[in-house]
Amino acid sequence: MKNLPFTKYSLTGSPVACPICGNVKSKIISKYDRRFKILPHSKCDECSLVRHEFxxxxxxxxxxYSKNYRNDYQWVNSGPTSNHIKKRVSEAKTRLNKLRPHLKKYPKVLDFGCGSGEFIDLMQDSGALASGFEPGNLYASYAREQKGLDVQNCGWENYECKEKLDVVTAFHVFEHLTDPLKAFKKAISWLNVNGLIYIEVPNMANALKLKGFGSLHMAHTIGFGRYSLELLGAYSGMVPLEVFDEFDIGIIFKKGQPRPLDEIKSNSIDEFNDINSKKVNKQFWLYSTLKLFGKRFKV
Ligand SMILES: [Zn+2]
Structure with a gap:
């Protein structure tokens, strides 16, 4: 019964202000998520950050996460599968190649929400002193016990940073948080004076333009675009050192003087300008229909 479409999830939250800019005004861009469950998403009037309305x-x-996430996402039903690991190893290589030009020799690197630890493993092999933390106990214990990596089983709030770091990385983690600004500031507190933060998240503007509400789900509490991710850094005194604006969005941040906040917000408003509930609905049906026909003819 709980997965019946057009019904609410058993857990319902409360309205919140924008987790980045603090503005309370927003517009609903979708009433549903990809399972047709009622899960309203809104877009901040000031900075266009997408968030769960409740x-x-x-x-x-x-x-x-402890009761429903595994049922909702079959691939986390147990520890990491070989397919999962293969994919993560390939992603880790791509990410290291992007980060490499900015690394000093033997850097101290922390992977925030490190999953099964493939990025840490690769960093170690390339000469870094790499560690991480991961709240999911199956993944954290795999990284620690099977791979012998330095991984704490905890969330960012409880992570104990013993020495200052050169780089903090966070790949596809910040879209799961309720207070990304606090988490980002916490990560800064772990850094050396010239430390870097490399964040990669799905670009929600791209995802909505492709799949409509098929890209929305319970686990992603927040949807960033290119500029709302820059804004997250700007509120914490960090500026982009390099931006990877692909289907996902990645930014390597360094300390610096950010662009005026209004300028970044205005860029973000433009990025999400044509995203509204009508468009998000229409795009879902268009994408689904094309996918259905694609499958039918692909024998
Ligand atoms: Zn906002």
Whole structure:
């Protein structure tokens, strides 16, 4: 019964202000998620950050992850599968290649939400002193016990940073958080004076333009675009050193004087300008129909 379409999830959160700019005004861009469950998403009037209109508290989110997440996403039903690992190893190589020009010799690197640890493993092989933390216990214990990596089983709030770092990386983690600004500032507190933060997240503007509400789901509490990710850094005194604006969005941040906040917000508004509930609905049906026909003819 719980997965019946057009019904609410058993956990429902409360309205919140924009987790980055603090503005309370927003517009609904979709009433549903990709399973046709009622899960309204809105877009901030000031900075266009997409968020769950009713945000779960950290406690509720933890409950969701422990009870429902594995059923909702079959691929996390157990520890990491060989397919998962193969994919992550390939992604880790691509990410290291992007980061490499900015690394000094023997850097101290922390992977924030490191999953099964493939990026840490690769960094170690390339001469870094690499470690990480991961709240999912199956993945954290795999990284620690099977791979022998330095991984703490915890979330960012409880992570104990013993020495200052040169780089913090976070790949596809920040879209799962309820308070990304606090988490980002915490990560800065772990850095050396010239430390870098490399964040990669799905670009929600691209995802909505491709799949409509088929790109929305319970686990992604926040949807960034190219500029709302820059804005996250700007509120914390960090500026882009390099931007990888592909289907996903990646930014390597360094400390610096950010562009005026209004300028970044205005860029973000432009990026999400044509995203509204009508367009998001229409795009879902268009994408689904094309996918269905694609499958039918692909024998
Ligand atoms: Zn905002």
């Amino acid at each position: 945000m779960l508290s950290d406690e509720q989110l933890a409950e969701y």
